[in-house]
Amino acid sequence: MAAGDDGIRYLNLEKIGKEEKSAKKLMKVGCILVCIFGIAILGALFKIDGSTEEKTRKDMEAFSGLELGSEEMTMITKFLDVKNMSPLYLSVILLIPSAIPIFVSRKKFSEIASARRYETIFGSDTDGIITAYELSTQLRRPDAKIFSELERLFAKGYFQNCSLQKGENPCVKIDNALGGGTIGTGFVEIKCPSCGAPNRIREGSHGKCSYCENPLFGKI
DSSP states (O other): OOTTOSSOOOBOHHHHHHHHHHHHHHHHHHHHHHHHHHHHHHHHHSOOOHHHHHHHHHHHHHHHSSOOOHHHHHHHHHHHTTGGGSOHHHHHHHHHHHTHHHHHHHHHHHHHHHHHHHHHHHHTOSSSEEEHHHHHHHHTSOHHHHHHHHHHHHHTTOBOSOEEEOSSSOEEEOGGGEETTEETTTEEEEEOTTTOOEEEEETTOEEEOTTTOOEEEOOO
């Protein structure tokens, strides 16, 4: 199921939205701190002029993927007036922890991207059960690492309408695809209009043919 389709969603969009907002804030905070202490180091070693300040701003924007607004740049500019008051060794020491928000933000964005990839797999599943083998084959990663990552993502509340099954045969169960004790409830049998191959797809959802990857729609 492609993101944005009207139908069953496996991402908890409310949680995703909050995490994205938090990640962007952390990235801005980290960029400001790194700019401040980075400029302090440069100020202790070299003379900083307007062109150096502008280059520093552009470098940070390129690194973060965010645009530093006038408010953030005002904070950095104010610091430039007192940069010579910061000893070199103190700026170097403070520069390292000041980058922590950036790395935390990057991790959040990475987790969100992974969750979106998993939703694509969940949405195109044909029987309501996604096994370790299926995930490993599609992602080309060891299933142990995949389920370790999934455990973290499920624990953080990134998913809905599905659950992580642990044990001897770990898998992801599409909750709304099961009912009456029969696997696959809610799916319909359709023939691919491109290659004619039979496919099982959830009613009312989008997917791809398992043979030719032609787009399919689960309509009875």
